[in-house]
Amino acid sequence: MNIVGEKTIRLAHGNGGRLMRELIDRVFARHFSELGPDKTLDASPFSLPTGVAITSVDAFTVQPLEFPGGDIGTLAVNGTVNDLAVSGARPHFLTLSAILEEGLEIAVLDRVVASLAAEARRTGVKIIAGDTKVVPRGHGGGIYFTTTGIGVRNTGVTLGLDRIQVGDAILVSGPIGDHGIAVMLARQEFDLHGNIRSDCAPVIDLAEAAAALGAHFMRDPTRGGLAGVVNEIASATGFGLRLDETCVPIRDEVRGVCEILGYDPYTLACEGRVVAIVAQTTAREVLAAWRDLAGGESAEIVGTVTNPPARVVLATSAGGERILPELEDEPLPRIC
Amino acid sequence: MTDQPDRARNWLDRIRKLPIDRPMRIMNVCGGHERTIAMAGLRSALPPQVQLIAGPGCPVCICPEEDIHDAIFLSLRAGVTVVAFGDMLRVPANLPKSQPRTLDQARAAGGHVRPIASPTDAIRIARDRPDQQIVFFAAGFETTTAPVAGMLAHELPPNLSILLSARLTWPAVAMLLDSDSPGFDGLIAPGHVAAVMGPEEWRFVSQRHGLASAIAGFSPDGLLSALHAVIMQLLEGRAALENRYERVVRPGGNPTARRLIDEMLDITEANWRGIGTIARSGFALKPHLVDRDARRKFEIESDSGRKRAGEMPVGCDCAKVVLGKIKPDQCRLYAKACTPREPVGPCMVSDEGACHIWWASGVRTQSSEPAAAA
Numbered sequence: 173m174n175i176v177g178e179k180t181i182r183l184a185h186g187n188g189g190r191l192m193r194e195l196i197d198r199v200f201a202r203h204f205s206e207l208g209p210d211k212t213l214d215a216s217p218f219s220l221p222t223g224v225a226i227t228s229v230d231a232f233t234v235q236p237l238e239f240p241g242g243d244i245g246t247l248a249v250n251g252t253v254n255d256l257a258v259s260g261a262r263p264h265f266l267t268l269s270a271i272l273e274e275g276l277e278i279a280v281l282d283r284v285v286a287s288l289a290a291e292a293r294r295t296g297v298k299i300i301a302g303d304t305k306v307v308p309r310g311h312g313g314g315i316y317f318t319t320t321g322i323g324v325r326n327t328g329v330t331l332g333l334d335r336i337q338v339g340d341a342i343l344v345s346g347p348i349g350d351h352g353i354a355v356m357l358a359r360q361e362f363d364l365h366g367n368i369r370s371d372c373a374p375v376i377d378l379a380e381a382a383a384a385l386g387a388h389f390m391r392d393p394t395r396g397g398l399a400g401v402v403n404e405i406a407s408a409t410g411f412g413l414r415l416d417e418t419c420v421p422i423r424d425e426v427r428g429v430c431e432i433l434g435y436d437p438y439t440l441a442c443e444g445r446v447v448a449i450v451a452q453t454t455a456r457e458v459l460a461a462w463r464d465l466a467g468g469e470s471a472e473i474v475g476t477v478t479n480p481p482a483r484v485v486l487a488t489s490a491g492g493e494r495i496l497p498e499l500e501d502e503p504l505p506r507i508c
Numbered sequence: 509m510t511d512q513p514d515r516a517r518n519w520l521d522r523i524r525k526l527p528i529d530r531p532m533r534i535m536n537v538c539g540g541h542e543r544t545i546a547m548a549g550l551r552s553a554l555p556p557q558v559q560l561i562a563g564p565g566c567p568v569c570i571c572p573e574e575d576i577h578d579a580i581f582l583s584l585r586a587g588v589t590v591v592a593f594g595d596m597l598r599v600p601a602n603l604p605k606s607q608p609r610t611l612d613q614a615r616a617a618g619g620h621v622r623p624i625a626s627p628t629d630a631i632r633i634a635r636d637r638p639d640q641q642i643v644f645f646a647a648g649f650e651t652t653t654a655p656v657a658g659m660l661a662h663e664l665p666p667n668l669s670i671l672l673s674a675r676l677t678w679p680a681v682a683m684l685l686d687s688d689s690p691g692f693d694g695l696i697a698p699g700h701v702a703a704v705m706g707p708e709e710w711r712f713v714s715q716r717h718g719l720a721s722a723i724a725g726f727s728p729d730g731l732l733s734a735l736h737a738v739i740m741q742l743l744e745g746r747a748a749l750e751n752r753y754e755r756v757v758r759p760g761g762n763p764t765a766r767r768l769i770d771e772m773l774d775i776t777e778a779n780w781r782g783i784g785t786i787a788r789s790g791f792a793l794k795p796h797l798v799d800r801d802a803r804r805k806f807e808i809e810s811d812s813g814r815k816r817a818g819e820m821p822v823g824c825d826c827a828k829v830v831l832g833k834i835k836p837d838q839c840r841l842y843a844k845a846c847t848p849r850e851p852v853g854p855c856m857v858s859d860e861g862a863c864h865i866w867w868a869s870g871v872r873t874q875s876s877e878p879a880a881a882a
Contacts, residue, residue, distance in 0.1 A: 436868070
């Protein structure tokens, strides 16, 4: 593809001159069209519906840039939008900072920006500010995106760690570990192949459904996975959490790759799931609501909040139990 | 696959219903078995009289300190690249802090070290780099050694040599049983080792020592099935070797693998780190493979006068953990000075090490139970 008269990003694409203007016009502005900011302005005005404004920022450095089920563009939208959604907010706006590496194929950038724009349309957010920089070859991973999300908390929603009570149910909106394994396989560092796709998707509908039914707390289990979220809840509330391994949805392919490489699926990242803590009396209702929504078909009730001490106990499918620790280090594959 | 949890629960229920009236100490000698036990939380689910003990099941943990020392120094020589299974890269030798103490640190200091996943990777690297001498640091038990023997049977690139640090599993168990206090009443024999070498190797446990034993696979239900067999023998006062991994373990083992091992390797007395010399417990290259022996090729001579040569790191109880004399969390360093992020001893480094496995299964504090006098 020869969109801007060149095939690859050069340092000049970040110098503020003609090449940079062409890159913005023909890649970013072309895909964003009505979503994007007014290019003639240095700063963009925006207005929000009344209510409590909520913001969140996240940087995205995934390798490879494209993987089954998504790419760094879909991730940059959903990663930030989902942080707002699980906080009980409706996302309205994003800002986008792009750091490009000299030598990046413009065709790759074009694909990734196209999917970023498509994901923004799907989630109903506008991109109100943007910035592009180019770093010398070897100083970046092709593309780094940083997005800031701005939203407004939905009326009547009160979520918080302080609302969690002993006896509450723990729900997961779908199979865990898909994103982590999809990206790992896409790196092709091991002679393993599979059909696992990242779960990268917005969770706005899932989060709003649970919040409307009075959920006490929600989180998206990204880095650190389900184990990270439940351990964070335990240490913040002082309560124990008990998970039932037979109820936790994990795809057979994910389980298989984990067994071969020695990964723990509970610590693998998800990018389109919600963990919700809800009153035991409404757990079935939330579950039914989730299962009716796209992305929530395989939702399950996976455990309960218990009395202190603050720790996570996993009741195993074999009938035993053990402590489920949070991720300690970078998960290294077992090599031998 | 889907009914596996049901089968595991079924075996668990059968064990719980048995009239177990006395402590039964049952040892496993395979990191894979210990991993299954820890990750499925079996210790918490079994009757308290049934004590599962992690025994010598980790080749990385007992790999001689001298061999690691030699591999580090080889990697720092000009023109030499050391390739090894990933676990070996972080195992420390007893070297001063000013020197690289692991292969990982040697690499950071400019040494040539590459992790590999199989012997074929070593051959590929040797072919790709004819300008380099490639040394394959091959540590492992029988299951890892068989592919190394298979590799040696092929035409190999002239620049590939082997630093062999291979061990047999059963002699360590025999050594424990010949000692005054073996510390266990029954044995779960290793399924993969038996699949390669044949179940017959493990008959001595019941025939010579009168201990209950069973060969187990690696799923929770397979392991519980073998455990049930051992407990039944103990209750009935019998001693036999039952094969509860029949799908994989056949009489005589794998004939091709055994033939290759016989043709390429001799069985010798060998040193186990922190434990000492065990008769007939090591593999060495046959005389006709002398050109492949990195120790000869690079004229490595071990300096036995070196400080703490051959020993475990200072304060580390790994040797007692490997022999099942103490539980991982009874080591003075466990979860304090020694964690997977900053491991002191090899049992906390290796994926097969009992300390690493216990840590991964959520044991993050030291045991309040004092270690029994060993």
